[in-house]
Amino acid sequence: LDKKAIESVAFGNASTDISLLKRYCSFKNESNNGTFIQVPDKYCSFLFAKVQWADWLIGLVLLIISIICLCLCLFLLVKILQSLLKGTVKSIIFKMVNANFPGMFKHLTPYLALLVGCILTILVQSSSIFTSTLTPLVGLGIITIERVYPFTLGSNIGTTITGIMAALTATSEKDLRNSLQIALCHTFFNIIGILIWFPIPFMRFPIPMAKNLGEIAAKYRWFAVLYIVCAFFLIPLIVFGL
Structure with a gap:
């Protein structure tokens, strides 16, 4: 991406035909009536660098390709899990993942699952990866929907940590304050949603x-x-x- 073009768009100084893609990565000096000007010398090494398409068209093509790859990966993931998790292995994993605390602590089990979902999402830095892994496990009957529900809610909290970490990289006090405000809005929005839909069993x-x-x-x-x-x-x- 062209950093200067992004800055121009952010400050409202961009022209209507500006491209966010940086097509040339190196320039050379050429003499023009005694003055030297920089002209493009070498294309950047990304997929559509040499294709004169509009940004929206390139984005659409990449979106379609990514959706196809995602569906293919999920399909292969399900097939692999089906071949691996059979018989005794499936029964053992089912009992371990869906087990509850004994006695009066039984009601604390979903909160532990919520915490585990949050921590695992922080570790992998992606709620999409975490939930995409859980979804086929539910389809295979290894994890119940009642158990995957707190996992997913915890993942929604864990995914906000990435935004907070990115906000902390701001260099100036003003940028830090503004970026943290946005990141914390995301965090508290998800926490409030969990407080509405999770603690009271009737609201689930x-x-x-x-x-x-x-x-x-x-x-x-x-x-x-x-x-x-x-x-x-x-x-x-x-x-x-x-």
């Missing part, structure tokens, strides 16, 4: 909702695509369009 209705949606998607495969399009594209467009 995302669990039965997930089960119902899963049953419908298993029966009607097209419903899963419809749900993704509506939840992640149409509804946000309608809300933000208003």
Whole structure:
């Protein structure tokens, strides 16, 4: 990416035809009527450096490629787990992951799962990786939805730590204050959501909702695509369009 172009966009000084991609990585000096000017010498070594496409088109192509790669990786992950986790191994893992504390401490088990989800997400620096790993395990029947629910909520807290760490790299006091405000907004937003939907068992209705949606998607495969399009594209467009 072209750092100068990004700065121009951030400060509102960019022209309408500016490109955020840095296509040339080296320049050479050429004489022009006694004055030296810099002209492009060598293309940068990224995929679309030599293709004269608009930024939005390159972004769209990369988005499609990334979605295909993601789906392929998840498909292969499920196949590998299906071949590895069978019989006795599956039973042992199921009992270990879904076990509860004994006696009166039973109700503390989900909170431990929430903490584990938070810590593991901090370690891998990605909630997407963590939840994408858990999803096929639920499909294989190794982890119950009731147990993966606190794991996912903890992951939502752990993923905000990356933003806080990035904010702490600010050099000036003003930049540090502004960046920390945004990072903490993300953190407290997720924490407040967890306080609403987790501590009171009655409020954990995302669990039965997930089960119902899963049953419908298993029966009607097209419903899963419809749900993704509506939840992640149409509804946000309608809300933000208003």
